[in-house]
Amino acid sequence: MDSSISITSQDMGRASKAHIERILHDHFLFRKLTDSQHNVLLDCMQRVxxxxxxxxxxxxxxxxxxYVVGNGEFEVLAMQEEDGKEVTKVLHRYTADKLSSFGELALMYNKPLQSSVRAVTNGTLWALKREDFRGILMSEFSNIPSLKLLxxxxxxxxxxxxxxxxxxxxLVEVSFADGQVIVDKDDDVSSLYIIQRGHVRLTVAADRLNSDSWDLLSTHGKQVQQSQESGNYVVEIDEGGHFGEWALIGETITFTASSVGDVICSTIAKEKFDLIVGSLPKPSQADSKLKSSLIPKENQHCADDDLPFRRVQLSDLEWKECIYAADCSEIGLVQIRGSDKMKSFKRFYIKRVNDLRKEKQVFQEKDMMKTLSKSACVPEVLCTCADQSYLGILLNCCLCCSLASILNAPLxxxxARFYAASVVVALEELHREVYSLQRCFSRYSYARPIGISADS
Incomplete structure (x- = not known):
């Protein structure tokens, strides 16, 4: 598949679901599926x-x-020999109006494809992977609600x-009364908890909140509300949310979990999980392997230069100089202690963030910066870290000053030509990031970087 094609796990609407059901209803591959298998199949299809x-x-x-064609037009192409030469011919066209689908043989066989399919217009496809299809055929799915939770x-x-x-x-269902401790900070947590009903409050000591903890706790998206209370970091997780999944990949986070109202959770222990799935690599390890495979061999030494900065704690960094300060944050230069290499660091004052009630915006900014692809004008996030006083984002760049600081006198x-050209180049580069920015704003609705003002 072309790398420019965007694949998402976005839920299909009623119209899309009805359209797909019409196509699958009489298809020879799906005719014998049970209702449960049919429902799981629809849930497995990904939007392309x-x-x-x-x-x-x-x-x-x-x-x-x-693939099922949701909308748009797609053409089938094949290289064929004509007058002793190979030419590309259009054999067929797929559209939603024709209830088109293709790729059914790929679900059964692993053989080279006999033709290509190319998009003629903007379009949407719904894709079903071979491994998911085979899994559906081998299962009866007697517990669909639990499957959806997972x-x-x-x-x-x-x-x-x-x-x-x-x-x-x-999965095992467990009930807790209002205020009951689900997990104590001294417990050896080894289970995933998925909240079927009620709300759960997680409390983490700020001095135990390292980079991995911050990333794991802030990935719960809309299901969490964060705040800082009495030196502790508090996460409120709503119905449908989950916690403890880090224990399944060998990560340790010391926390206390207590029920807010009556709570029902579905749980699975790491021991049972490992028997079924085996050990999963940590997300950072999987991302590292993927990143390594994308870096040309001759350039890998450049990436290795930044490795010490990717797993640092706040205590490892030495603050050298403040470049710009805002209401609850400041940007400056830092060094790893004992090193002469300089990086930019944005740190948020936890107490000030809490006083201004900007906890949610801080985490949205961090997620937005990590979502944006690396470019000349969007610094790469090397890591995040925290202690009792600060939450920080370490950037792979070395800022020298704010734009406002050099505009105090005529240039x-x-x-003037240099700075104007720099702005034009930056805007051109950021224009390429429009799609990523649109994804961020559609996810966060009103997300904006904290501490940005008219003179920054």
């Missing part, structure tokens, strides 16, 4: 967005998905539907 010219599948490549856990997006089905059959013509 394509733009004109995108190659969905390539002739000669290995296909592993079945599919909401971000960590499990790497699992097949068969593995999720086996995990769903192993020479050459300086």
């Amino acid at each position: 967005e394509a733009t004109p010219g995108d190659i969905v599948v390539q002739q000669g490549g290995e296909g592993d998905c079945f 599919r909401s856990v971000q960590l499990f997006t790497r699992l097949t539907v068969l593995q999720l089905s086996q995990l769903a059959d192993s 020479s013509e050459s300086s």
